[in-house]
Amino acid sequence: MSRGIQVRETIELLCRILTDNGASLVEAETLRKAKFDKPEASGPLWQLLFELTSFSKYGKIASSATIAFNKMKTEEKVLCVKKEMQRKGYLSRAFASLPPDMQGGSRELLLALAWLIHTEGIIHRFMDNRSSPVDDDVMSLYESVEEEDSGDHPPFTDKKYTPAQRVQQLLMLNHKLRMKIRLLHAAQQEHATLTHKIHNATYGVTLSPGMNHLTTMQTHMLRHPQEMKKVLTLLEADSSRLENLLQWEDKEIVFWEWMDSVLDLKVQGRVDGGDSFSSDAEGAEMGACAARTVYLDVPPSMGADIAASRRNLMNMILQFESAIEKLEELWETKRSTVSEWELDQLLTAINAEILQLQSTLGREPNKERCLTSRGPSLALVKNKSESRVPAKVSNAVAASSQSRDIEEDTAAPIQDEITRLQMEAESLERELTAMRRDCLQRLNTVAETDPDTICIIPPHVRKLCQ
Numbered sequence: 001m002s003r004g005i006q007v008r009e010t011i012e013l014l015c016r017i018l019t020d021n022g023a024s025l026v027e028a029e030t031l032r033k034a035k036f037d038k039p040e041a042s043g044p045l046w047q048l049l050f051e052l053t054s055f056s057k058y059g060k061i062a063s064s065a066t067i068a069f070n071k072m073k074t075e076e077k078v079l080c081v082k083k084e085m086q087r088k089g090y091l092s093r094a095f096a097s098l099p100p101d102m103q104g105g106s107r108e109l110l111l112a113l114a115w116l117i118h119t120e121g122i123i124h125r126f127m128d129n130r131s132s133p134v135d136d137d138v139m140s141l142y143e144s145v146e147e148e149d150s151g152d153h154p155p156f157t158d159k160k161y162t163p164a165q166r167v168q169q170l171l172m173l174n175h176k177l178r179m180k181i182r183l184l185h186a187a188q189q190e191h192a193t194l195t196h197k198i199h200n201a202t203y204g205v206t207l208s209p210g211m212n213h214l215t216t217m218q219t220h221m222l223r224h225p226q227e228m229k230k231v232l233t234l235l236e237a238d239s240s241r242l243e244n245l246l247q248w249e250d251k252e253i254v255f256w257e258w259m260d261s262v263l264d265l266k267v268q269g270r271v272d273g274g275d276s277f278s279s280d281a282e283g284a285e286m287g288a289c290a291a292r293t294v295y296l297d298v299p300p301s302m303g304a305d306i307a308a309s310r311r312n313l314m315n316m317i318l319q320f321e322s323a324i325e326k327l328e329e330l331w332e333t334k335r336s337t338v339s340e341w342e343l344d345q346l347l348t349a350i351n352a353e354i355l356q357l358q359s360t361l362g363r364e365p366n367k368e369r370c371l372t373s374r375g376p377s378l379a380l381v382k383n384k385s386e387s388r389v390p391a392k393v394s395n396a397v398a399a400s401s402q403s404r405d406i407e408e409d410t411a412a413p414i415q416d417e418i419t420r421l422q423m424e425a426e427s428l429e430r431e432l433t434a435m436r437r438d439c440l441q442r443l444n445t446v447a448e449t450d451p452d453t454i455c456i457i458p459p460h461v462r463k464l465c466q
Helices: 003-020 028-035 039-058 063-071 074-087 106-120 122-128 133-150 163-201 216-223 225-273 280-288 302-337 340-360 391-405 411-449 459-464
Strands: none
Touching: 003 028, 003 225, 028 039, 028 106, 028 225, 039 063, 039 074, 039 106, 039 122, 106 122, 106 225, 122 225, 163 216, 216 225, 302 411
């Protein structure tokens, strides 16, 4: 089966499902014309959107929705659909800018229809609402009985009765109950008598295995064949609707792939025709038309609230500007304090001192204790991706050089000094990393609150904060 045939069958299936569940008749050719933005497809799609938004709101497509749509003016229909779609979250400016005369914009209407079907789960809600037409009358009877039983009937004891009146009330209730029981018993006897007559009259004729007569329902259906035809017609129609819903589960992916091609056509048309909001002048025009493309009930104070929020944002930016400048100055100071060559020299000197002390104490040199660029046990390591070290690190390393004056036969104080230097260096590194992360977080927060600002963090700064 070719791709075009699959798409056509899927669109026809969708149209049948919508029609089976109360929507107005829409042909598959109408949706195909809407893909190419044909103006004659706009009217049916406006009505279909009106009915589906009503279904999404009330749970069913009643005939009153179609009647209301026919009685409303054209501008009122368009306004109602746009308002409901924006209330559900569809904030497309192209859709909101469609003309109020329901002429043109069929492709935008088709995209809005697909969005509504997907977001609101229209087809799955159709499935949830399905029930057998044969059980409708029985279920309605059960519901009416439950409503009658669920009513609040306050007992007569709530009223002010004298003892004699209460006894008289109880006696009257007993008489009513006895009469109802007699009527029920008589009806049951009559039902049993009629059932016995039917069984005797149909003895030898059966439609059910294990029985030698017809049931009351079977006899009624045979005596009234038109009722049987009606029930069969209802069952066939309902079976067809259920089969369409099951087929949609298998063919749904074809429809959404087709909608991708519709969206591609829209994007291609925008590229070929140029973006309508590309220039600054057109962007200003877009801002001026923003009020005409919003159909929700916006509070009158919304403009003042937005202006106040913008002022608060500007004040926060100005407040953190000085902190950012101080951070940059601190960064430059820390970066210029210790160079990579100086760090290499300090690491070499410390490693030589450790090896000398170990040889003096008569121990084998343990290279794992040396300060190398890969040493996991010390914080004073050389990181190839980080060529900038805080100023306090050089002071800590300089302090370690003073330990050379310690006597060579006392290894424990030297080890304690090295441990102390390690702890101090780790503390300094953690403090500097925390300051970097805090400042970057503040920068990101300020940038996110202003849509016109983009904060791009240099890669080396991002690595330092990890």
